[in-house]
Structures are given as structure tokens and as C-alpha cells.
Amino acid sequence: MRFNVFKNTVLLFVLATVSCASKVKNETTHNNTGEKILKQVQDDKNVVVGANRIELYLPFLKGKLVGVVANQTSVIFKETAPSSKTPPNDGYTHLVDSLLSLNINIKKVFAPEHGFRGKADAGEAVADGIDTKTKLPIVSLHGKHRKPTPESLESLDIVVFDVQDVGVRFYTYISTLHNVMEACAEANIPVLVLDRPNPNGHYIDGPTLKTKYQSFLGMHPIPLVHGMTIGEYAKMINGEQWLADGIQCDITVIPVKNYSHYIAYSLPIRPSPNLPNDQSIKLYPSLGLFEGTNVNAGRGTEFQFQRYGAPFLNPETMTFKYTPVANFGAKYPKHQNKLCYGEDLKDENLNGGMTLKWIIKAYENSIDKSKFFNTNNFTKHAGTEVLQQQIEAGLSEKDIKATWQDDLIAFKKVRKKYLIYD
Incomplete structure (x- = not known):
């Protein structure tokens, strides 16, 4: 198994590791939202998404042939205070546009469910194409292929993954993350994950997936609400050896600055067409x-x-x-x-x-x-299959949730190993 971290990435790896190891709070208190009022963001401008931390990741991309996994949420904010009230396209620039302006050699863009511009229906097949603005080739990961093919990765030196997730197992961006990591591991291509806050990252709940029901709507044995950012989840995919044959992907996570799972974070851009606010x-x-x-x-x-x-x-x-x-x-x-x-x-x-x-x-x-x-x-x-049976049998919510608790406790212990944020 391979887990070769770039020798010139040690500083960032240490940064993420130190953050992961620091000040882990009591999990029961952390995730019991019925008893704990979440901290409100004292000042949104203190939260700086990974994409905005250009000085940390630009050295990885200079002189490289780059692929980018992105959609409409993959933006660099012009100010460090993104707001849902910011006029569309006024408070940010797209990551791809920004990198091109910095003379980064982007060769192609990979698009998850809903497409590169985020306009396709849920579940709708998205075709390959050419982006009208940048003229870059768009490779769909929600059409004929959901995993990058070896051909689509040819000539690439590195792949950047920057997609806003919402922390729910059947929201398919984490399945795309898995497929990208697996394809890149097989092709010996490193992945740079630009992390973003999880708006549902302050709690863990729901039934845990049984592996016999794996699908694109759920690939891993995790609860329905997993309480992790996309960067933390990438670390878990590697650490739990969920990629084919236990292969490891060479990943570097650019963490969110001043973020905590306790923070209530408002997404300034809808992450998919049917999540407007x-x-x-x-x-x-x-x-x-x-x-x-x-x-x-x-x-x-x-x-x-x-x-x-x-x-x-x-x-x-x-x-x-x-x-x-x-x-x-x-x-x-x-x-x-x-x-x-x-x-x-x-x-x-x-x-x-x-x-x-x-x-x-x-x-x-x-x-x-x-x-x-x-x-x-x-x-x-x-x-x-149990949840439907429980509802049909007339069980109360309290009784149903009681049957999840052993799995949730077990998951929280595993989750701790991969946390970057408090």
C-alpha cells in the first residue's frame, strides 16, 4: 500500500495533523444538539475556506499539469466574510478562473452531480463538454462514468478537489470524492483537497449504512449524518482503507482557518439546485x-x-x-x-x-x-432495510433512535482519528 506524502508538503501535513490532534472535546457533549445551543459565528470573516488560502497551495500547482474537481461552489471569496446576502458572482471568483489568472496550467475540469455550473437535476446524467467561459474540457463524473477513467487522468500531475458538501451520507459529493481518490491512487496522482466548512458538521445521527446496501448514495459504513468536513472525510477514506484493495491516495488537505464544528456556518452559494438556503x-x-x-x-x-x-x-x-x-x-x-x-x-x-x-x-x-x-x-x-420496517411497525422516533446508538458510539471513536477541527 502506498501513502507517499510529497517531501515538500511536510509543512502542510504537519499543519493539518497538529490541528487534528488539538483539543478534542467530549464527543457526547459535542454531538448532543438537543441539549446544547450551538455557538454562533462571532464574525464570519474569521472563517477562511481552504480555497482562499492560496499562499498555502499555490506551490503545489506551479509548473504542474492540473485537473480540478469543481462545481459552482468552488470559489475564492473576494472578502473573508462570505454571506448569503452577497450578490451573485459579486463577492467571489471561481477557483478555476482564479488559478488560470495565476498562470496555473489547468488541463481539464471534472464535474460531480449537477454539473460544473450546478444546474442539472438531482440524479440527472451530465454529459462531457467544453466550458463556454474558459474553453476547458469538462469531464462528467455523473454520466457515463462516475469514476475518472485512466484516459481522463493521462498527463495530469495533480488533481485539486474543491466541492462544498453538506455532511449527509446520501449527498453524493463524498461518493465522488471516493471515486476520485481511488482513480488517482491507481494512477499514482496526488490529490489536493481544499477544505470547506460542513453546515451540518456539529452533530452525528441516523442509521449506519450496512455494507450490503452500498451504492452511489452511500459507499461507506457511516451514519446518515457524519459530522465531518470533506477534508476530514478524505482522511477517513484513506485511514479506513475504503479504497479498492486498501490502496492509499496521496492526499494533502488545505484546512479551513478559524473553523470549529461548533460554528454555525451559512453557505453563501447553494450547493445544489434544490438546497437554496x-x-x-x-x-x-x-x-x-x-x-x-x-x-x-x-x-x-x-x-x-x-x-x-x-x-x-x-x-x-x-x-x-x-x-x-x-x-x-x-x-x-x-x-x-x-x-x-x-x-x-x-x-x-x-x-x-x-x-x-x-x-x-x-x-x-x-x-x-x-x-x-x-x-x-x-x-x-x-x-x-430496518428503518422502513420500524416505521411500518409503528415504532416511535425515540425507540428507533435507540437502536442506532451502539453504531453511533462506535463511529464517533473512529471519527476522532481523522478530525482536523475541534
């Missing part, structure tokens, strides 16, 4: 499970993952009504042009946790329960 990102771990059912989770509205509903939910108890229509990010939403009954959650205060109460309530108020689950897809999202 902070509320949708907070609710996504809970409402994302509806993706494995026949219930609409707000796709086809302007309140994606902030409401749910279906025509077969009881209108006497589920009094909120809406009609999904085709729109940006949802060409064919569930129950398109049909009246749905459900709940509006745009003002719900979850305090940054995950809950099963809505999916349980929806099932209980389903007029025809045979229409509720899309069993194969739900199992992929849950990572286990």
Missing part, C-alpha cells in the same frame, strides 16, 4: 429520506426541502396544500401539477438536528400506505 440545508438530513418514498419534499416549488406532501396524504390532518410544477432543478418533480397535502416547515426551528417525526407522521397519515415507500430507493437512502 440555510433552512433547506438544516432540514435536508430529515426530509432527504422522503427521496426514497413517493412523497414530494418540495421539489418543483421555491421551498425545496422545506415542505413535504403527496396527493395520498390525509387532507383532514395534513392541511397545508401546494402543487409541484417543473422549475429550476426539478424538470419532473414528484406529483407534478397535482395537489399535494402535507406540512410547511419553512419556519420550523430544528436547532440543527435530525428528526424522524415528519416521515413517521406522513406515513401514519397516508390514506394508502402501499403507495408510501419506494422500498429499494428508501433502503439506499437509509442504508439499511
Whole structure:
């Protein structure tokens, strides 16, 4: 097995290692969001994403033939205080544009789900192409291939990975990370990870994936909410030998400055078409499970993952009504042009946790329960067949969550080894 760290990268490796080893807080307190009010960002400008720390990673790229894994979130902020109120394209420049302006020789861009510009629907195949602005070739990692081919990596000296994640197992960017690391390890190409905060990084929850249900919606035996940044997760992929045959990828992580898992971080750019704001990102771990059912989770509205509903939910108890229509990010939403009954959650205060109460309530108020689950897809999202069985059997949320605890405790012990931030 190979884990050759560049000899000229020792300083950065030490930087990440020291940060990882420092001041690990009590895990139980750290992750019990039901009992702990999260610290608010004292000043967003103190948080500096990896992409903004150009002085740390530019030496890795000078004189190299570079590939970049990127989407619309891969930006360098013009100020160190990114805000969701910043006008589009005014407060930042794209990483690719910035590197080209610095005479870095980018040969191609690899695009994850939703494409390089982040406009494709969830699950929609993305074709290879040419970026109209930079004229660089775009290699899709969510089309014919989900793992870079040996041919696509030919002539590259290094690959940069910079994609904003939201910390949920079935959000596919961490699967793309795995595939990129594996392909680069096989081709003996190092990977430079520019880290970003995880907006759901302050807690760990949900069922742990059973390996027999591995798919692109979940490749590793981790909880549904894993509480790690993309850089920390890259370290875990290596450390737990999850790549094929235990091969190791030569990775260097450029860490986020002044970041802690305790910090509530607001994403200034939507990470995918159907996560438009902070509320949708907070609710996504809970409402994302509806993706494995026949219930609409707000796709086809302007309140994606902030409401749910279906025509077969009881209108006497589920009094909120809406009609999904085709729109940006949802060409064919569930129950398109049909009246749905459900709940509006745009003002719900979850305090940054995950809950099963809505999916349980929806099932209980389903007029025809045979229409509720899309069993194969739900199992992929849950990572286990047990959760559907528990909901169908009428177990309470408290009783269901109790069955996760041994796995969560075990995962937290493993997770500690790879943390870069408190």
C-alpha cells in the first residue's frame, strides 16, 4: 500500500495533523444538539475556506499539469466574510478562473452531480463538454462514468478537489470524492483537497449504512449524518482503507482557518439546485429520506426541502396544500401539477438536528400506505432495510433512535482519528 506524502508538503501535513490532534472535546457533549445551543459565528470573516488560502497551495500547482474537481461552489471569496446576502458572482471568483489568472496550467475540469455550473437535476446524467467561459474540457463524473477513467487522468500531475458538501451520507459529493481518490491512487496522482466548512458538521445521527446496501448514495459504513468536513472525510477514506484493495491516495488537505464544528456556518452559494438556503440545508438530513418514498419534499416549488406532501396524504390532518410544477432543478418533480397535502416547515426551528417525526407522521397519515415507500430507493437512502420496517411497525422516533446508538458510539471513536477541527 502506498501513502507517499510529497517531501515538500511536510509543512502542510504537519499543519493539518497538529490541528487534528488539538483539543478534542467530549464527543457526547459535542454531538448532543438537543441539549446544547450551538455557538454562533462571532464574525464570519474569521472563517477562511481552504480555497482562499492560496499562499498555502499555490506551490503545489506551479509548473504542474492540473485537473480540478469543481462545481459552482468552488470559489475564492473576494472578502473573508462570505454571506448569503452577497450578490451573485459579486463577492467571489471561481477557483478555476482564479488559478488560470495565476498562470496555473489547468488541463481539464471534472464535474460531480449537477454539473460544473450546478444546474442539472438531482440524479440527472451530465454529459462531457467544453466550458463556454474558459474553453476547458469538462469531464462528467455523473454520466457515463462516475469514476475518472485512466484516459481522463493521462498527463495530469495533480488533481485539486474543491466541492462544498453538506455532511449527509446520501449527498453524493463524498461518493465522488471516493471515486476520485481511488482513480488517482491507481494512477499514482496526488490529490489536493481544499477544505470547506460542513453546515451540518456539529452533530452525528441516523442509521449506519450496512455494507450490503452500498451504492452511489452511500459507499461507506457511516451514519446518515457524519459530522465531518470533506477534508476530514478524505482522511477517513484513506485511514479506513475504503479504497479498492486498501490502496492509499496521496492526499494533502488545505484546512479551513478559524473553523470549529461548533460554528454555525451559512453557505453563501447553494450547493445544489434544490438546497437554496440555510433552512433547506438544516432540514435536508430529515426530509432527504422522503427521496426514497413517493412523497414530494418540495421539489418543483421555491421551498425545496422545506415542505413535504403527496396527493395520498390525509387532507383532514395534513392541511397545508401546494402543487409541484417543473422549475429550476426539478424538470419532473414528484406529483407534478397535482395537489399535494402535507406540512410547511419553512419556519420550523430544528436547532440543527435530525428528526424522524415528519416521515413517521406522513406515513401514519397516508390514506394508502402501499403507495408510501419506494422500498429499494428508501433502503439506499437509509442504508439499511430496518428503518422502513420500524416505521411500518409503528415504532416511535425515540425507540428507533435507540437502536442506532451502539453504531453511533462506535463511529464517533473512529471519527476522532481523522478530525482536523475541534
